[in-house]
Amino acid sequence: MSNNGWKDIPEGGLILEAGNSIKYETGSWRTYKPVTDMEKCIHCLFCWMYCPDSSRIVKDGKLVDTDLFHCKGCGVCAKECPKKCIEMVLEE
Amino acid sequence: MTKILALTGADAAAEAMRQVHPDVVAAYPITPQTGIVQTYSSFVADGLVDTEMVTVESEHSAMSAVVGAASAGARAMTATSANGLALMWEIVYIAASYRLPIVAPVVNRALSGPINIHCDHSDSMGCRDSGWIQLFSENTQETYDNIIQAVKIGENKDVMLPVMITLDGFIISHVMERVEALEDEEVSKFVGTFTAKYPLLDVDNPVTYGPLDLQDYYFEHKRQQYQAMQNSADVIKNVGKEFGALSGRYYDLLELHKMEDAEFAIIALGSTAGTAKYLVDQMRNEGKKVGMIKIRSFRPFPIEDLRLAVKKLKGLSVLDRSISFGAKGGPVFVEVESALFRTGIDIPVLNYIYGLGGRDITPTEMRISFSDLEKAVKGEKFPAVQFIGLRG
Numbered sequence: 001m002s003n004n005g006w007k008d009i010p011e012g013g014l015i016l017e018a019g020n021s022i023k024y025e026t027g028s029w030r031t032y033k034p035v036t037d038m039e040k041c042i043h044c045l046f047c048w049m050y051c052p053d054s055s056r057i058v059k060d061g062k063l064v065d066t067d068l069f070h071c072k073g074c075g076v077c078a079k080e081c082p083k084k085c086i087e088m089v090l091e092e
Numbered sequence: 093m094t095k096i097l098a099l100t101g102a103d104a105a106a107e108a109m110r111q112v113h114p115d116v117v118a119a120y121p122i123t124p125q126t127g128i129v130q131t132y133s134s135f136v137a138d139g140l141v142d143t144e145m146v147t148v149e150s151e152h153s154a155m156s157a158v159v160g161a162a163s164a165g166a167r168a169m170t171a172t173s174a175n176g177l178a179l180m181w182e183i184v185y186i187a188a189s190y191r192l193p194i195v196a197p198v199v200n201r202a203l204s205g206p207i208n209i210h211c212d213h214s215d216s217m218g219c220r221d222s223g224w225i226q227l228f229s230e231n232t233q234e235t236y237d238n239i240i241q242a243v244k245i246g247e248n249k250d251v252m253l254p255v256m257i258t259l260d261g262f263i264i265s266h267v268m269e270r271v272e273a274l275e276d277e278e279v280s281k282f283v284g285t286f287t288a289k290y291p292l293l294d295v296d297n298p299v300t301y302g303p304l305d306l307q308d309y310y311f312e313h314k315r316q317q318y319q320a321m322q323n324s325a326d327v328i329k330n331v332g333k334e335f336g337a338l339s340g341r342y343y344d345l346l347e348l349h350k351m352e353d354a355e356f357a358i359i360a361l362g363s364t365a366g367t368a369k370y371l372v373d374q375m376r377n378e379g380k381k382v383g384m385i386k387i388r389s390f391r392p393f394p395i396e397d398l399r400l401a402v403k404k405l406k407g408l409s410v411l412d413r414s415i416s417f418g419a420k421g422g423p424v425f426v427e428v429e430s431a432l433f434r435t436g437i438d439i440p441v442l443n444y445i446y447g448l449g450g451r452d453i454t455p456t457e458m459r460i461s462f463s464d465l466e467k468a469v470k471g472e473k474f475p476a477v478q479f480i481g482l483r484g
């Protein structure tokens with residue numbers, strides 16, 4: 001995010017760049033991060049469907065990682081995982 | 093070529109709108125504004141304009157529709173009065189904050205309650221902090237002229253603000269007067285075409301209107317609005333000169349009447365300025381050195397121009413057609429006094445509330461605002477606020 005002064009930002013609160021939310025680090029809001037036990041994961045992708053920040057990364061139909069730049073730590077994935085293989089761990 | 097027409101204020105507003113030819117008009121009827129959009133919808137029905145006329149279910153929707161249209165890149169207009177303006181309230185602020193140069197005639201009417209349909213300025217005074225430019229019209233001619241100028245003022249790149257053109261309910265809106273109208277082509281040329289900088293309909297350059305604007309940016313956006321309103325003062329003056337060159341009728345932030353050697357003056361807005369001029373002329377014939385200051389632009393408030401206009405006066409009276417409960421005086425008085433404060437202009441400034449709910453004010457009644465001043469300069473004290481035309 002830029003911290004430009006009032007003369008250097010678009011008027012009217014407009015956002016002139018499409019899709020720029022990708023640059024917004026919602027991960028900075030996180031207190032607990034999801035840690036997945038990949039041994040137990042059955043790749044049902046429930047967590048991927050439910051994640052409000054599209055932070056569960058899927059490749060070739062398999063869950064592979066979590067995007068911690070955007071994961072805000074809401075815990076929805078952990079709640080919805082049918083195998084209970086996601087643990088919300090306090091970040092120091 | 094000037095055309096001479098006989099028009100009510102409402103029809104003059106509609107005629108100016110027809111000549112401006114906005115892309116979108118969205119409105120909901122309310123007395124005494126109804127005449128404007130009623131006449132305008134006839135123009136649409138008769139094919140005189142190809143404006144998209146949106147007949148909405150409330151004023152809240154009317155203002156929302158013009159905000160949407162203006163964001164899309166359209167030249168958009170609406171019109172309203174009193175409670176209609178009150179219902180638009182939320183979106184009135186949004187129109188200004190999104191920097192959309194919407195033009196809206198507001199036919200001044202008392203706000204309920206108790207319910208009243210006649211003229212006072214409580215409706216437009218209520219939104220004096222909303223970020224809209226506010227120009228008050230004295231008569232039908234000025235209503236017509238102001239609407240045309242408003243388009244050019246609001247759309248100026250250093251301004252980009254919505255503009256409210258007021259006309260007094262019934263007194264102007266429903267009374268037929270002589271109007272000198274411009275040719276359609278002259279108006280089209282004067283207002284030019286509107287090219288929005290960031291139209292939502294430009295799908296190749298997508299933009300977001302109305303995102304959440306929190307602690308990190310909201311403040312900066314308000315500072316921009318403050319600057320735009322500051323910039324608008326010069327733009328109003330310049331557009332007033334350009335319009336004068338075209339029509340022979342020149343406009344400024346203030347209009348001064350017999351002020352050159354005046355010792356006492358009154359300040360008025362709207363149709364009352366006409367009554368005040370009549371009284372001033374009468375008193376001049378009696379040998380009194382009196383004058384009148386009409387505030388055409390209430391937002392931006394012409395602070396410097398006013399200081400200059402009053403600096404040789406011995407006393408000044410301010411007429412307010414609305415009331416601010418709990419304040420030192422009416423909205424115009426408070427602005428005037430604060431503009432003169434600590435400028436070395438230390439003269440009596442008296443405040444008169446008049447005409448609420450459409451009560452007439454006669455020149456005879458208005459005389460008190462001059463006779464009190466003559467006493468005030470001799471040391472007589474007056475209450476902070478006095479009332480003209482009120483039963484005791």
Ligand code: SF4
Pocket residue numbers: 033034050051052053054055056066070071072073074075076077078
């Ligand atoms: S904690 Fe919330 S944001 Fe983070 S991956 Fe899980 S569902 Fe998505």
Ligand code: SF4
Pocket residue numbers: 036040041042043044045046047048063080081082083084085086
């Ligand atoms: S919901 Fe649980 S089991 Fe299903 S893909 Fe996500 S982590 Fe794996």
